[in-house]
Amino acid sequence: MQNEEDEEAELEVLAEFSHPVPWQKIEAQGLDLDYALLFSKEEADALFKQLEEEVMYSTGEEAKVQVFGKLHNIPRRQATYGDAGLRYTYSGRTHLACTWTPTLEYIRDAVTNATGHTFNFVLINRYRDGEDHIGEHRDDEKELDPVCPIASVSLGAARDFVLRHRDARGKRGARRLEPVKLQLAHGSLLLMNPPTNTFWYHSLPVRKKVRLPRINLTFRRILLISRGEEPANVWSL
DNA sequence: ACAAGTACACAAAA
DNA sequence: ATTTTGTGTACTTG
Ligand SMILES: [Mn+2]
Numbered sequence: 001m002q003n004e005e006d007e008e009a010e011l012e013v014l015a016e017f018s019h020p021v022p023w024q025k026i027e028a029q030g031l032d033l034d035y036a037l038l039f040s041k042e043e044a045d046a047l048f049k050q051l052e053e054e055v056m057y058s059t060g061e062e063a064k065v066q067v068f069g070k071l072h073n074i075p076r077r078q079a080t081y082g083d084a085g086l087r088y089t090y091s092g093r094t095h096l097a098c099t100w101t102p103t104l105e106y107i108r109d110a111v112t113n114a115t116g117h118t119f120n121f122v123l124i125n126r127y128r129d130g131e132d133h134i135g136e137h138r139d140d141e142k143e144l145d146p147v148c149p150i151a152s153v154s155l156g157a158a159r160d161f162v163l164r165h166r167d168a169r170g171k172r173g174a175r176r177l178e179p180v181k182l183q184l185a186h187g188s189l190l191l192m193n194p195p196t197n198t199f200w201y202h203s204l205p206v207r208k209k210v211r212l213p214r215i216n217l218t219f220r221r222i223l224l225i226s227r228g229e230e231p232a233n234v235w236s237l
Numbered sequence: 238a239c240a241a242g243t244a245c246a247c248a249a250a251a
Numbered sequence: 252a253t254t255t256t257g258t259g260t261a262c263t264t265g
Contacts, residue, residue, distance in 0.1 A: 067255045068249045075256075091255065092251080135256060136245095162244095171246065179244095208242060243263075251254090 021114045021189070028180060030199035031163065034191040035182065038114055038153065044187030048155040050103040051215055055079050055124055058095075065091065076132045082121035088222055090123075090141055097121055104217070111151045111189060111219055119151065119219035127159065130210030136164065136201040139192070145221035149191040153219070154184040157212040161190070163202045184216075 026033040039047065057063075057077040065074050080088060081104050082097030089095070100108070104122060112118050125134065139150055161184050165177040180200075184190060192202075204216075 065255060066250085067257080070249095070256085072256055133256095135254095137254075169245090205243080239265105241264085244261085246258105246260095248256100248258085 026180065026182065028200075029165070029177065031165075031180060031196050032193040033180075033182075033196065034149075034193065036114070036189050037185065037187055038110060038189040039187035041187060044155055047103060047107060048186075048215060051124075051155065054101045054103055055081075055126075055215075056098065057124075057126060062093070062095075076134060077126040077128070079124040079126075080121070081124065082222070086121055086222055088121055088123070088141070088143065088220075090139075107153055107217060108219060111153065114189065115149070115151060115191060117148055117151065117221070119148075119221055121220045121222045123218045123220065125216045125218075127157075127204065127214045127216070129213060130157075130159075130207040133206045134204045136169075136203040138166075138197045138201055139218070139220075140197050143222050143225070145223050146194060148221035149193045150197070151219040152184070152190040152192065153217040154188045154190070154214060155186060155217075156214040157210050158183050158185050159204055159210065159214050160184075160207060161202065161204055163196075163200045165200055167199075169201065184214075 021036040021038060024035045026035060057079045063074050063077070064071050066072075080095040080097050081100055082088070084097075084099055086097040087094050088097065108119055108122065127133065144150075161182050163180040165175065167174040168177040168179070182190075
Protein backbone atom coordinates (compact mmCIF):
# COMPACT_ATOMS: atom_id res chain seq x y z
CA MET A 1 0.00 0.00 0.00
CA GLN A 2 2.85 2.34 0.89
CA ASN A 3 4.50 1.57 -2.43
CA GLU A 4 1.37 2.27 -4.41
CA GLU A 5 0.97 5.66 -2.78
CA ASP A 6 4.58 6.55 -3.50
CA GLU A 7 4.29 5.51 -7.13
CA GLU A 8 1.13 7.49 -7.51
CA ALA A 9 2.78 10.61 -6.08
CA GLU A 10 5.77 10.17 -8.39
CA LEU A 11 3.57 9.75 -11.44
CA GLU A 12 1.71 12.92 -10.50
CA VAL A 13 4.95 14.87 -10.36
CA LEU A 14 6.15 13.34 -13.62
CA ALA A 15 2.86 14.12 -15.32
CA GLU A 16 3.01 17.73 -14.25
CA PHE A 17 6.61 18.31 -15.35
CA SER A 18 6.61 16.20 -18.50
CA HIS A 19 3.70 18.05 -20.09
CA PRO A 20 5.21 20.88 -22.10
CA VAL A 21 4.06 24.24 -20.76
CA PRO A 22 2.13 26.29 -23.37
CA TRP A 23 4.62 29.05 -24.07
CA GLN A 24 3.80 32.45 -25.44
CA LYS A 25 6.66 33.97 -27.47
CA ILE A 26 7.17 37.73 -27.29
CA GLU A 27 9.66 39.21 -29.75
CA ALA A 28 10.88 42.62 -30.87
CA GLN A 29 14.16 44.01 -32.15
CA GLY A 30 16.76 42.48 -29.81
CA LEU A 31 14.04 41.27 -27.44
CA ASP A 32 13.21 37.60 -26.87
CA LEU A 33 10.78 36.56 -24.12
CA ASP A 34 8.88 33.38 -23.32
CA TYR A 35 5.87 33.52 -21.01
CA ALA A 36 3.88 30.65 -19.52
CA LEU A 37 1.69 29.73 -16.59
CA LEU A 38 3.90 27.32 -14.67
CA PHE A 39 1.78 26.70 -11.56
CA SER A 40 -1.96 26.28 -11.02
CA LYS A 41 -3.65 28.78 -8.72
CA GLU A 42 -3.83 26.20 -5.94
CA GLU A 43 -0.14 25.32 -6.18
CA ALA A 44 0.91 28.94 -6.52
CA ASP A 45 -1.13 29.81 -3.43
CA ALA A 46 0.66 27.12 -1.43
CA LEU A 47 4.11 28.17 -2.70
CA PHE A 48 3.44 31.81 -1.89
CA LYS A 49 2.39 30.92 1.65
CA GLN A 50 5.47 28.74 2.19
CA LEU A 51 7.82 31.44 0.90
CA GLU A 52 6.22 33.98 3.21
CA GLU A 53 7.33 31.77 6.09
CA GLU A 54 10.73 30.67 4.79
CA VAL A 55 12.39 33.60 3.04
CA MET A 56 14.50 36.00 5.10
CA TYR A 57 14.91 39.44 3.52
CA SER A 58 17.73 41.95 3.88
CA THR A 59 17.38 44.51 6.65
CA GLY A 60 19.20 47.59 7.92
CA GLU A 61 21.95 49.00 5.71
CA GLU A 62 21.40 46.20 3.19
CA ALA A 63 17.88 47.55 2.62
CA LYS A 64 19.03 51.09 1.85
CA VAL A 65 20.55 52.71 -1.23
CA GLN A 66 22.19 56.08 -1.80
CA VAL A 67 21.03 57.97 -4.88
CA PHE A 68 21.89 61.58 -5.70
CA GLY A 69 23.52 61.99 -2.32
CA LYS A 70 20.40 60.93 -0.40
CA LEU A 71 19.86 57.66 1.41
CA HIS A 72 16.60 55.89 0.55
CA ASN A 73 14.91 52.74 1.72
CA ILE A 74 14.84 50.39 -1.24
CA PRO A 75 11.18 50.38 -2.37
CA ARG A 76 10.85 46.59 -2.05
CA ARG A 77 12.42 43.78 -0.01
CA GLN A 78 15.31 41.68 -1.33
CA ALA A 79 16.87 38.30 -0.61
CA THR A 80 19.51 36.12 -2.27
CA TYR A 81 19.63 32.32 -2.22
CA GLY A 82 21.77 29.85 -4.12
CA ASP A 83 24.51 27.22 -4.09
CA ALA A 84 26.71 27.29 -0.98
CA GLY A 85 29.28 30.08 -0.98
CA LEU A 86 27.97 31.86 -4.10
CA ARG A 87 28.39 35.62 -4.16
CA TYR A 88 26.55 38.01 -6.43
CA THR A 89 27.29 41.71 -6.90
CA TYR A 90 24.57 44.08 -8.03
CA SER A 91 23.79 47.72 -7.36
CA GLY A 92 27.34 48.06 -6.07
CA ARG A 93 26.86 45.53 -3.26
CA THR A 94 28.09 41.98 -2.92
CA HIS A 95 25.59 39.54 -1.44
CA LEU A 96 26.35 36.11 -0.06
CA ALA A 97 23.70 33.61 -1.10
CA CYS A 98 21.77 31.81 1.63
CA THR A 99 21.48 28.07 1.00
CA TRP A 100 18.38 26.84 -0.83
CA THR A 101 15.19 26.23 1.14
CA PRO A 102 13.04 23.19 0.20
CA THR A 103 10.42 25.40 -1.43
CA LEU A 104 13.00 27.31 -3.45
CA GLU A 105 14.55 24.03 -4.60
CA TYR A 106 11.12 22.78 -5.64
CA ILE A 107 10.43 25.91 -7.70
CA ARG A 108 13.95 25.89 -9.15
CA ASP A 109 13.53 22.29 -10.29
CA ALA A 110 10.12 23.05 -11.77
CA VAL A 111 11.69 25.87 -13.79
CA THR A 112 14.52 23.57 -14.89
CA ASN A 113 12.02 20.93 -15.99
CA ALA A 114 10.05 23.48 -17.98
CA THR A 115 13.04 25.17 -19.61
CA GLY A 116 15.91 22.68 -19.74
CA HIS A 117 18.16 25.24 -18.04
CA THR A 118 19.84 24.81 -14.65
CA PHE A 119 20.29 27.62 -12.15
CA ASN A 120 22.63 28.14 -9.19
CA PHE A 121 21.18 31.37 -7.79
CA VAL A 122 17.91 33.20 -7.22
CA LEU A 123 17.32 36.88 -6.46
CA ILE A 124 14.03 37.38 -4.63
CA ASN A 125 12.19 40.70 -4.69
CA ARG A 126 9.08 41.17 -2.55
CA TYR A 127 6.77 44.05 -3.44
CA ARG A 128 4.62 44.72 -0.37
CA ASP A 129 1.89 46.47 -2.38
CA GLY A 130 1.41 48.59 -5.50
CA GLU A 131 3.59 51.38 -4.08
CA ASP A 132 6.62 49.09 -4.04
CA HIS A 133 8.39 49.04 -7.38
CA ILE A 134 11.72 48.88 -9.23
CA GLY A 135 13.04 51.46 -11.67
CA GLU A 136 14.29 50.81 -15.18
CA HIS A 137 17.44 48.72 -15.30
CA ARG A 138 19.15 45.86 -17.09
CA ASP A 139 20.40 42.64 -15.52
CA ASP A 140 23.75 42.74 -17.25
CA GLU A 141 26.11 41.78 -14.43
CA LYS A 142 29.40 40.39 -15.70
CA GLU A 143 29.18 37.30 -13.51
CA LEU A 144 25.94 36.16 -15.18
CA ASP A 145 26.26 33.33 -17.69
CA PRO A 146 25.60 35.14 -20.99
CA VAL A 147 23.90 32.17 -22.65
CA CYS A 148 21.50 31.38 -19.81
CA PRO A 149 18.10 33.09 -19.68
CA ILE A 150 16.92 34.77 -16.51
CA ALA A 151 13.83 32.91 -15.33
CA SER A 152 11.33 35.09 -13.49
CA VAL A 153 8.63 33.39 -11.40
CA SER A 154 5.76 35.52 -10.10
CA LEU A 155 3.64 34.70 -7.04
CA GLY A 156 0.93 36.81 -5.43
CA ALA A 157 -0.54 40.04 -6.79
CA ALA A 158 -0.38 40.41 -10.59
CA ARG A 159 1.76 43.37 -11.62
CA ASP A 160 2.50 45.20 -14.86
CA PHE A 161 5.99 44.74 -16.28
CA VAL A 162 7.41 47.22 -18.78
CA LEU A 163 10.38 46.89 -21.12
CA ARG A 164 11.92 49.78 -23.08
CA HIS A 165 14.65 49.64 -25.71
CA ARG A 166 17.80 51.51 -24.66
CA ASP A 167 17.68 53.63 -27.83
CA ALA A 168 14.10 54.71 -27.17
CA ARG A 169 14.97 56.38 -23.84
CA GLY A 170 15.75 60.02 -23.18
CA LYS A 171 14.27 63.26 -24.53
CA ARG A 172 15.37 62.56 -28.09
CA GLY A 173 15.16 58.82 -28.33
CA ALA A 174 17.27 57.70 -31.28
CA ARG A 175 14.58 55.27 -32.36
CA ARG A 176 10.82 54.95 -32.27
CA LEU A 177 10.40 51.67 -30.45
CA GLU A 178 7.26 51.26 -28.40
CA PRO A 179 7.61 49.90 -24.87
CA VAL A 180 6.59 46.26 -24.41
CA LYS A 181 4.11 45.83 -21.55
CA LEU A 182 2.81 42.64 -20.02
CA GLN A 183 1.07 41.55 -16.86
CA LEU A 184 2.84 38.94 -14.76
CA ALA A 185 0.23 36.61 -13.31
CA HIS A 186 0.21 34.55 -10.11
CA GLY A 187 2.13 31.35 -10.89
CA SER A 188 3.63 32.61 -14.14
CA LEU A 189 7.12 32.15 -15.56
CA LEU A 190 8.82 34.71 -17.80
CA LEU A 191 12.09 33.87 -19.57
CA MET A 192 14.29 36.77 -20.55
CA ASN A 193 16.46 35.22 -23.22
CA PRO A 194 19.71 36.70 -24.48
CA PRO A 195 20.30 39.22 -25.91
CA THR A 196 17.23 40.90 -24.33
CA ASN A 197 19.17 42.30 -21.37
CA THR A 198 21.73 43.91 -23.64
CA PHE A 199 19.23 46.12 -25.44
CA TRP A 200 16.13 46.38 -23.24
CA TYR A 201 15.61 47.95 -19.84
CA HIS A 202 12.80 46.64 -17.67
CA SER A 203 10.85 47.98 -14.70
CA LEU A 204 7.97 47.19 -12.37
CA PRO A 205 6.11 50.51 -12.12
CA VAL A 206 3.93 51.73 -9.23
CA ARG A 207 0.32 50.57 -9.43
CA LYS A 208 -1.68 52.44 -6.77
CA LYS A 209 -4.68 50.16 -6.94
CA VAL A 210 -2.67 47.04 -6.07
CA ARG A 211 -2.96 46.37 -2.33
CA LEU A 212 -1.52 42.88 -2.04
CA PRO A 213 2.09 41.66 -2.06
CA ARG A 214 3.94 40.03 -4.93
CA ILE A 215 7.00 37.80 -4.65
CA ASN A 216 9.28 37.65 -7.68
CA LEU A 217 12.00 35.02 -8.00
CA THR A 218 14.61 35.54 -10.72
CA PHE A 219 16.64 32.39 -11.23
CA ARG A 220 20.08 32.95 -12.71
CA ARG A 221 23.28 31.10 -13.57
CA ILE A 222 26.34 32.75 -12.11
CA LEU A 223 29.75 31.95 -13.57
CA LEU A 224 32.24 30.53 -11.09
CA ILE A 225 35.38 32.65 -11.11
CA SER A 226 38.50 30.60 -10.44
CA ARG A 227 40.88 32.01 -7.85
CA GLY A 228 43.66 34.27 -9.08
CA GLU A 229 41.93 35.15 -12.31
CA GLU A 230 42.23 38.72 -13.51
CA PRO A 231 39.11 40.84 -13.61
CA ALA A 232 37.58 40.63 -17.08
CA ASN A 233 37.55 44.38 -17.60
CA VAL A 234 41.01 45.69 -16.75
CA TRP A 235 40.26 49.07 -18.29
CA SER A 236 37.78 50.11 -15.66
CA LEU A 237 40.38 49.85 -12.90
C1' DA B 238 -14.28 69.78 -15.54
C1' DC B 239 -12.14 67.53 -11.97
C1' DA B 240 -9.15 64.04 -9.63
C1' DA B 241 -6.42 60.15 -9.75
C1' DG B 242 -3.35 57.53 -11.96
C1' DT B 243 0.34 57.18 -15.11
C1' DA B 244 4.66 58.27 -18.04
C1' DC B 245 9.09 59.83 -18.04
C1' DA B 246 12.95 63.10 -18.15
C1' DC B 247 16.00 64.49 -14.95
C1' DA B 248 18.43 65.61 -10.46
C1' DA B 249 24.73 63.80 -8.43
C1' DA B 250 27.89 61.12 -7.01
C1' DA B 251 30.26 56.91 -7.08
C1' DA C 252 29.69 55.39 -19.43
C1' DT C 253 26.36 53.65 -16.15
C1' DT C 254 23.60 53.28 -12.27
C1' DT C 255 20.31 53.95 -8.44
C1' DT C 256 15.08 56.51 -6.67
C1' DG C 257 11.99 60.39 -5.92
C1' DT C 258 9.89 64.35 -7.94
C1' DG C 259 7.90 67.89 -11.11
C1' DT C 260 5.29 68.29 -14.95
C1' DA C 261 2.61 66.81 -18.63
C1' DC C 262 -0.60 63.76 -20.12
C1' DT C 263 -4.57 60.29 -19.93
C1' DT C 264 -8.76 58.32 -18.18
C1' DG C 265 -13.08 57.83 -15.93
MN1 LIG D 1 15.80 42.94 -13.24
